[in-house]
Amino acid sequence: MKITGQCHCGTVRFTAEADPARVFACHCADCQIISGGPFRAVVPVPVEQVELQGTPKSYVKVAASGNRRAQAFCAECGTQLFATEADQPKTLNIRLGCVNERAQLKPVVQVWKSSAMPWLHDLDSVPAHGKGRDSALV
Template structure:
């Protein structure tokens, strides 16, 4: 089953279409994600080639705690964080669930980097829990 999903930034300058089913969706509690959102980020991973982008996101690359190089892409006008690509996940792109037009179209399967979550974090006990970096994932 192939469902098309759409999304974009707050101001609408950057829009995207996803033409594949998600590989996995997770809530990340690493410190980098906490800096981005002041909380955990809800992410869904898609094959990179399944993402069509209109508009030109800006990007910022840094070394994550995992040691991977992560390039984060965001709207240059409103700053909405949209995507992330990691050297640890070639061929896969993280999409921030909150930027989907229908964020309820995906459900997270796990909390990752849960050891970094603040003491007040509400971690859904029905989701898998990984203390740090999860094992590798492969495109379907």
């Protein structure tokens, strides 16, 4: 399926051809920290199927395994955009948060689930507050 997206400020934009059957959620500590959330959801897309407008900034994170991953983000607003192999990028793991069609891209698998926050499965029982954005909470 064709996906489009952008960073929060719109400086970096992209279009890509993504396979919804490859979407996953990662619960590892690195993903929690870099996303600022309890997990990170991504869709892996071959580099040749992505068109970027704008130039993201990146840095290389060396995992405990020794894998070198380039983490790409917008230099203006800081939005996390994707991660890829640091030395010879083949696949961009595009963060679903910056994908316009994210509601249609349900994860099909979870990785590092042993690191998942224990309260995630309880969220359905947490009451909603207001009809949308509540400035007292956001």
